[in-house]
Amino acid sequence: MIPLEKEYLSPDSAxxxxxxxxxxxxxxxxxxxxxxxxxxxxxxxxxSLAPLGRGELIQPLGxxxxxxxxxxxxxxxEEHVRYGQFEFFGFDGKPLMTxxxxxxxxxxDWALSIEPYLQDRLMWKMLEGFSSVELLSGWRYLSHEIRDxxxxxxxxxxxxxxxxxxxxxxxxxxxxxxLRKSLNLPxxxxxxxxxxxxxxxxxxxxxxxxxxxxxxAARYYLGPGEIFFLFATSPRKRFFLYMLKDRKxxxxxxxxxxxxxxxxxxxxxxxxxVLISSGFPGVSALKxxxxxxxxxxxxVKDRAxxxxxxxHATNPHVAQGRNQAMEDGRLLSLHLERxxxxxxxxxxxxxxxxxxxxxxxxRKLHHLADEMCLVWNSDNPFIVWGRERVFRGISKxxxxxxxxxxTISGEDFLQLSFxxxxxxxxxxxxxxxxxFLCGGFxxxxx
Numbered sequence: 001m002i003p004l005e006k007e008y009l010s011p012d013s014a015x016x017x018x019x020x021x022x023x024x025x026x027x028x029x030x031x032x033x034x035x036x037x038x039x040x041x042x043x044x045x046x047x048s049l050a051p052l053g054r055g056e057l058i059q060p061l062g063x064x065x066x067x068x069x070x071x072x073x074x075x076x077x078e079e080h081v082r083y084g085q086f087e088f089f090g091f092d093g094k095p096l097m098t099x100x101x102x103x104x105x106x107x108x109d110w111a112l113s114i115e116p117y118l119q120d121r122l123m124w125k126m127l128e129g130f131s132s133v134e135l136l137s138g139w140r141y142l143s144h145e146i147r148d149x150x151x152x153x154x155x156x157x158x159x160x161x162x163x164x165x166x167x168x169x170x171x172x173x174x175x176x177x178x179l180r181k182s183l184n185l186p187x188x189x190x191x192x193x194x195x196x197x198x199x200x201x202x203x204x205x206x207x208x209x210x211x212x213x214x215x216x217a218a219r220y221y222l223g224p225g226e227i228f229f230l231f232a233t234s235p236r237k238r239f240f241l242y243m244l245k246d247r248k249x250x251x252x253x254x255x256x257x258x259x260x261x262x263x264x265x266x267x268x269x270x271x272x273x274v275l276i277s278s279g280f281p282g283v284s285a286l287k288x289x290x291x292x293x294x295x296x297x298x299x300v301k302d303r304a305x306x307x308x309x310x311x312h313a314t315n316p317h318v319a320q321g322r323n324q325a326m327e328d329g330r331l332l333s334l335h336l337e338r339x340x341x342x343x344x345x346x347x348x349x350x351x352x353x354x355x356x357x358x359x360x361x362x363r364k365l366h367h368l369a370d371e372m373c374l375v376w377n378s379d380n381p382f383i384v385w386g387r388e389r390v391f392r393g394i395s396k397x398x399x400x401x402x403x404x405x406x407t408i409s410g411e412d413f414l415q416l417s418f419x420x421x422x423x424x425x426x427x428x429x430x431x432x433x434x435x436f437l438c439g440g441f442x443x444x445x446x
Contacts, residue, residue, distance in 0.1 A: 015041045015134075015166035016340060018153050020141035021173030022046070024116075024322045025308035027123040028329030029170060031069050034130035036337060041164055042127065043155050045140040049120045053200040053287075055231050055239035057083070058112040058119070060101075061410025062323040065330050071122050078122075079234035080114040083218045088391055091223030091267055096388060097395035104405045111409070113218065113231050115200075116322065141178055144169055144304065151303045168336060168347065169304040172325065175292040177310030185306065187296030192315055194377050195247040197286035201278040203236040213270035221267040222387070225379025228267055240264075241289075241316070245379060249288055257282050291315055295366050299359065300351045307332060312362035315369040317376060323410045324365065328358055364413050390421060 017033055019026045022044035030040045058066070066072040085100040101109040127133045139157030151169045155162055171179030180189075207214040216232035227243035242260070244252050252260075260283050261272035294313040299306050308325035335350040375387050394400045403414035 014164060015039045017041070017168050017170060017336060018151070018164055018166035019043070020153070020155075020169065020171045020179050021177075021308075021310070022049070022120065022124065022137075023172035023174060023308045023310075023325055024120065025325035025329040026170065026172030027120060027127070028065060028069075028326045029172075029307070029333050030133060030329075031071075031123055031126055032330060032333035033336065034127055034133040035069075036333075037132050038337070038340070040127075040130075040133045041136065041166065042133065043136045043139040043141060043157075045138065047138045049117045049124060051115055051117050053239075054116070054198055055113050055200070055233040055237075056116040056322050057231075057319050058114065059319065059323045059408065059410040060106045060108045060111065062326050063112060064107050064411075065326045066119070068330070069123075069126070071119075071126065074122055075112070075114070075119055078114065078118045079237065080112055080118075081216055081232045081234065082110040083113055083231075084110045086218045086220065088220045088222065089267065090388060091221050091226060091228075091263075093221075093267060093269075095395075096222070096391035097401075099401060099405055099408070101405055101409070104402050104409070106406065106409050106411055111319075113233050115233050115237075141171070141173060143182060144179075146302045146304075167303065167340070168351075170332070171304070171306040171310050172308040172329075173310055175294060175309045175313040177306055179304065180294075180296075180306045180310050183301045183304055183306070185296050185298055185301060187294070187298070189292065189294050189296075192291045192293060192373065193246055194373070195244045195249070195291065196241045196289045196316075197244060197249075197252070197283070198239065198241050198289060199275075199280070199286055200233075200237065200239045201275065201280070203238060203274060204277050205236075206277070207274055209235065211270065213268050213274045219268070222376060224381065224384045225377065226263070227376060228264060230268070230271075242286075243377065244288070245377065247288075247290070253284055255283075293366065293369075295363065296359075299355045303347070305332070305351055305355070307358075311358075312366070314362075314366055315373055317372040318365050318369045319408055320365055320410055324362060327361075327410070331358065361413065364415070368407070368415070 016038040017040050019030055019040065019042045022042055026042065030042050033040050063072060066075060084102060085098055087098050088096040090096055127135055136157060139155045142154040142156050142161065144151050144153045150165050150167055153164045153166065153169055155164060171177055173179055203214050209215055219230045221228040225245040229241040231239050233239055261275060265272035292313050294311065296311055299311045307328035309321060332354050335354040338345045339347040339350040375383060378384060400416065403416060406412040406414050
């Protein structure tokens, strides 16, 4: 970190950085810059950071960033669940793989499951303590104009349209980013073929947390063209995602409540009854999440840059959206600080360095997400059969399990090679043969 020298701050700009959108990346950026004394304006159209009725995983990468900001202990005082492993099953309930963080040389051997607004609220509160940071809730970015050494930004809010001047404009305004569209950045923006429905609920006190339907295990169930995720965000709060193959929401609604409750009870015995007793509103009331893929060729144009979902939204399979957005904010703060404080550095060069570093990592995650969607979401019987063998083979191969966990943690990227996949397939195939020939004798599985 380059020491901040106040004399380097140019007096001709009202703000050093204007951030459009209080996403996890924008909040992280503002926190790092604010504690260093930079003048930051953060505008967000939401009046308040309210619960969204969903959970998110903060991986070791994100946990390290929160610790660097001094916010991790405060977040751990909120309702949360620590996960040291994730379990994968078929829709018949038979185990496929357990992915464990233990012994993988990570900074932490667990991930945090939490309602995301709790983290955002803590970061917002931190920003309120910085005299150099101004927060405008209920305001949204409209447009901007680049000048010689600054950018004029038009924002719209309760007081009408105002123009703010800064040195840099940063957009973390989501998958449908208005700033990204305004910049006309080249690249791919499209919707994934499959969507999800979700619901957040609370386990009734009458249900034991030791029961199959009540326990806090993080579980993925994969069937032919069907996926069901279940996580806990507190001892009794749960959140699920259910995939709609080819976004067939009408077919899902036509099958009705009884079919859905039967399907999830097939995965987890008794879960359907728990959902009903928790006030299940029916499938027609479930929110459909249409997921976008954003893979840009460039994130930077003149004095403007996009980060987070605005720059690299991807499928939830990789569990990296929030974590990679936070890493965007952390790294961008370092490059901006150098551009503002080091006479030998220039803003265009520092933005370019940031872009090159981050695009490389997020593009790898896009490739991984595409591969996971192709295999995990498939209803092709041959792919499903092969997928199950690979999962079981990975579960019995510590070196492959390590690659997967270190990648999902966000602290590394260790891609499975062709030979890794083939080896896992044949190992899983041999396990299946042993189970078949020996009548499922547990010795042969272990």
